[in-house]
Amino acid sequence: xxxxxxxxxxxxxxxxxxxxxxxxxxxxxxxxxxxxxxxxxxxxxxxxxxxxxxxxxxxxxxxxxxxxxxxxxxxxxxxxxxxxxxxxxxxxxxxxxxxxxxxxxxxxxxxxxxxxxxxxxxxxxxxxxxxxxxxxxxxxxxxxxxxxxxxxxxxxxxxxxxxxxxxxxxxxxxxxxxxxxxxxxxxxxxxxxxxxxxxxxxxxxxxxxxxxxxxxxxxxxxxxxxxxxxxxxxxxxxxxxxxxxxxxxxxxxxxxxxxxxxxxxxxxxxxxxxxxxxxxxxxxxxxxxxxxxxxxxxxxxxxxxxxxxxxxxxxxxxxxxxxxxxxxxxxxxxxxxxxxxxxxxxxxxxxxxxxxxxxxxxxxxxxxxxxxxxxxxxxxxxxxxxxxxxxxxxxxxxxxxxxxxxxxxxxxxx
Amino acid sequence: xxxxxxxxxxxxxxxxxxxxxxxxxxxxxxxxxxxxxxxxxxxxxxxxxxxxxxxxxxxxxxxxxxxxxxxxxxxxxxxxxxxxxxxxxxxxxxxxxxxxxxxxxxxxxxxxxxxxxxxxxxxxxxxxxxxxxxxxxxxxxxxxxxxxxxxxxxxxxxxxxxxxxxxxxxxxxxxxxxxxxxxxxxxxxxxxxxxxxxxxxxxxxxxxxxxxxxxxxxxxxxxxxxxxxxxxxxxxxxxxxxxxxxxxxxxxxxxxxxxxx
Numbered sequence: 001x002x003x004x005x006x007x008x009x010x011x012x013x014x015x016x017x018x019x020x021x022x023x024x025x026x027x028x029x030x031x032x033x034x035x036x037x038x039x040x041x042x043x044x045x046x047x048x049x050x051x052x053x054x055x056x057x058x059x060x061x062x063x064x065x066x067x068x069x070x071x072x073x074x075x076x077x078x079x080x081x082x083x084x085x086x087x088x089x090x091x092x093x094x095x096x097x098x099x100x101x102x103x104x105x106x107x108x109x110x111x112x113x114x115x116x117x118x119x120x121x122x123x124x125x126x127x128x129x130x131x132x133x134x135x136x137x138x139x140x141x142x143x144x145x146x147x148x149x150x151x152x153x154x155x156x157x158x159x160x161x162x163x164x165x166x167x168x169x170x171x172x173x174x175x176x177x178x179x180x181x182x183x184x185x186x187x188x189x190x191x192x193x194x195x196x197x198x199x200x201x202x203x204x205x206x207x208x209x210x211x212x213x214x215x216x217x218x219x220x221x222x223x224x225x226x227x228x229x230x231x232x233x234x235x236x237x238x239x240x241x242x243x244x245x246x247x248x249x250x251x252x253x254x255x256x257x258x259x260x261x262x263x264x265x266x267x268x269x270x271x272x273x274x275x276x277x278x279x280x281x282x283x284x285x286x287x288x289x290x291x292x293x294x295x296x297x298x299x300x301x302x303x304x305x306x307x308x309x310x311x312x313x314x315x316x317x318x319x320x321x322x323x324x325x326x327x328x329x330x331x332x333x334x335x336x337x338x339x340x341x342x343x344x345x346x347x348x349x350x351x352x353x354x355x356x357x358x359x360x361x362x363x364x365x366x367x368x369x370x371x372x373x374x375x376x377x378x379x380x381x382x383x384x385x386x387x388x389x390x391x392x393x394x395x396x397x398x399x400x401x402x403x404x405x406x407x408x409x410x411x412x413x414x
Numbered sequence: 415x416x417x418x419x420x421x422x423x424x425x426x427x428x429x430x431x432x433x434x435x436x437x438x439x440x441x442x443x444x445x446x447x448x449x450x451x452x453x454x455x456x457x458x459x460x461x462x463x464x465x466x467x468x469x470x471x472x473x474x475x476x477x478x479x480x481x482x483x484x485x486x487x488x489x490x491x492x493x494x495x496x497x498x499x500x501x502x503x504x505x506x507x508x509x510x511x512x513x514x515x516x517x518x519x520x521x522x523x524x525x526x527x528x529x530x531x532x533x534x535x536x537x538x539x540x541x542x543x544x545x546x547x548x549x550x551x552x553x554x555x556x557x558x559x560x561x562x563x564x565x566x567x568x569x570x571x572x573x574x575x576x577x578x579x580x581x582x583x584x585x586x587x588x589x590x591x592x593x594x595x596x597x598x599x600x601x602x603x604x605x606x607x608x609x610x611x612x613x614x615x616x617x618x619x620x621x622x623x624x625x626x627x628x629x630x631x632x633x634x635x636x637x638x639x640x641x642x643x644x645x646x647x648x649x650x651x652x653x654x655x656x657x658x659x660x661x662x663x664x665x666x667x668x669x670x671x672x673x674x675x
Contacts, residue, residue, distance in 0.1 A: 027553070028553065137552055137553065140599060142594055142595070142598040142599065143552075143594060144591050144594040144595045144598070145595070281553070281555060282555075283552070283553070283554070283555055283556070284552075284553060287552055287594070288551075288552075288587050288588075288590035288591040288594055289590075289591035289594050289595065296584055296587055296588075297580065297584050299587075300556065300580065300583040300584050300586075300587050301580055301583070303555060303556065303583075304555065304556055304557055304583055306580070
């Protein structure tokens with residue numbers, strides 16, 4: 001079991017009323033409300049949190065990035081990854097992930113990640129994401145080619161990491177006549193790639209085809225099971241058996257030494273006014289061409305205010321009941337996490353520990369309890385359930401490096 | 415004008431199937447629709463069909479025409495429509511472009527400056543506004559964007575209904591996706607088009623609604639400067655979609671400009 005700490009790095013000092021008055025807290029909420037003095041304080045708080053996380057024994061620190069919104073201060077995950085590469089000694093630096101389509105020059109990403117891998121002495125896990133709709137708009141990238149750019153940038157980066165240069169790359173969205181970066185990853189064949197996601201089937205299918213672990217982001221137990229059903233069926237098609245080493249799960253968990261306080265702080269998981277990434281116009285979060293064509297009709301109904309959010313809108317209490325938010329003392333939390341582990345069998349688990357305006361003192365307490373009490377108990381449970389991480393299972397980095405493939409169709413033909 | 419007989423057909427041109435609606439007799443007038451696609455029938459189209467052989471091709475990727483996935487620019491559409499005219503053996507047509515269709519019409523004019531009888535651009539996109547910006551589809555809701563095309567919201571209600579159907583919303587999303595595919599950056603204009611319009615011989619009429627909230631009126635002046643033989647008409651009490659909001663006034667301007675035979 002690979003156990004990680006995660007925070008969205010909330011810009012908790014933004015004036016909430018300004019968001020309410022404007023009617024949105026993402027993409028278009030003016031950055032005149034961003035206070036760099038508070039920003040500086042918070043960035044350094046987050047470094048303190050990560051350092052403590054390493055000290056109390058987490059296996060990995062999960063990083064991500066978003067743009068133009070208070071719910072996440074990381075505008076470039078590689079910056080924090082570089083900071084941690086230099087400051088930490090043991091933890092894996094787990095990018096979940098770099099939004100590939102936003103890159104106009106994926107070679108630059110390949111170089112940055114190779115540097116992070118070398119500086120950290122091989123502790124990088126290089127996850128990749130498509131980026132949310134708003135990220136495309138915030139960076140001026142065409143949402144209609146999001147998936148094509150994702151797949152092509154991935155191909156180019158992996159090539160840059162594994163094929164000797166110089167070589168030429170002539171793609172549909174990326175053309176590079178001289179690919180020859182003088183920075184290559186320390187880990188061979190290349191750093192592990194994990195793919196986080198929330199909803200789109202296409203991403204689950206793609207991850208399974210690549211044999212990359214898929215990290216389900218805060219989905220319900222039922223949704224998570226459906227994700228593994230799909231993943232495992234694609235895995236069987238390409239010739240391997242999906243298992244815990246292919247499965248990751250991120251869940252909002254706040255731990256405290258006091259049940260009431262834990263629940264009070266856990267309410268901050270809803271600090272973006274009930275929305276995962278903040279209040280936004282639906283066409284910002286799902287610009288045309290970004291989503292699946294099969295979801296088009298449902299989406300336009302929602303976007304015009306005639307149907308409820310297809311991603312679901314549930315109350316704090318309901319999310320607690322569904323175990324999508326867990327809060328309490330280590331004992332309560334471990335019991336609930338045990339149920340999730342039994343039902344969904346992941347080999348990678350990330351706890352999203354603190355959000356919104358949870359104080360630094362409470363955040364540090366949470367991290368300490370996670371590292372010293374929750375994770376040791378989870379490790380024991382994982383052992384008893386035989387939940388191995390990709391590292392423990394020595395799983396191949398990707399499909400091309402698999403030596404055990406037995407494609408289902410070929411097997412049937414024999 | 416209820417008696418206008420429209421025929422619908424699918425024509426293969428330049429490697430894609432284009433939907434074409436056609437009615438009337440006389441000088442061929444090709445109408446190029448907005449980036450929001452087009453309804454099948456509109457009073458403005460009927461008004462023109464009383465005097466001309468009116469052709470309304472649906473742009474590739476819009477309304478009833480299929481989407482060629484290889485397309486990357488608005489000029490690709492212009493080339494395809496040029497191909498359509500060749501396929502139909504039509505020469506020297508009058509081109510009438512509405513909004514985004516105006517951009518396509520201007521591109522078509524620049525490609526074959528001799529092969530055009532008249533050019534009419536109504537609230538045309540395609541040139542970077544010297545002042546102001548073209549309204550951004552990407553950050554505006556479907557209905558809000560469509561409504562922004564009208565000066566009087568009652569006119570919108572008459573055309574689309576106060577609550578446009580889900581089919582209509584879905585169609586707007588499909589059109590929007592195509593616009594992103596071909597006009598994302600720079601958004602809704604070409605940096606080279608104004609420099610290529612100097613060779614256009616045909617007389618041009620540039621029409622703008624006096625309350626265009628989609629394409630700033632500053633673009634009208636740039637078109638009039640760039641086209642050697644152009645003049646400007648402003649339609650009162652009209653937004654960007656002059657054709658849908660003031661169909662009679664626009665039809666009158668057009669028939670006076672093109673002439674009746």
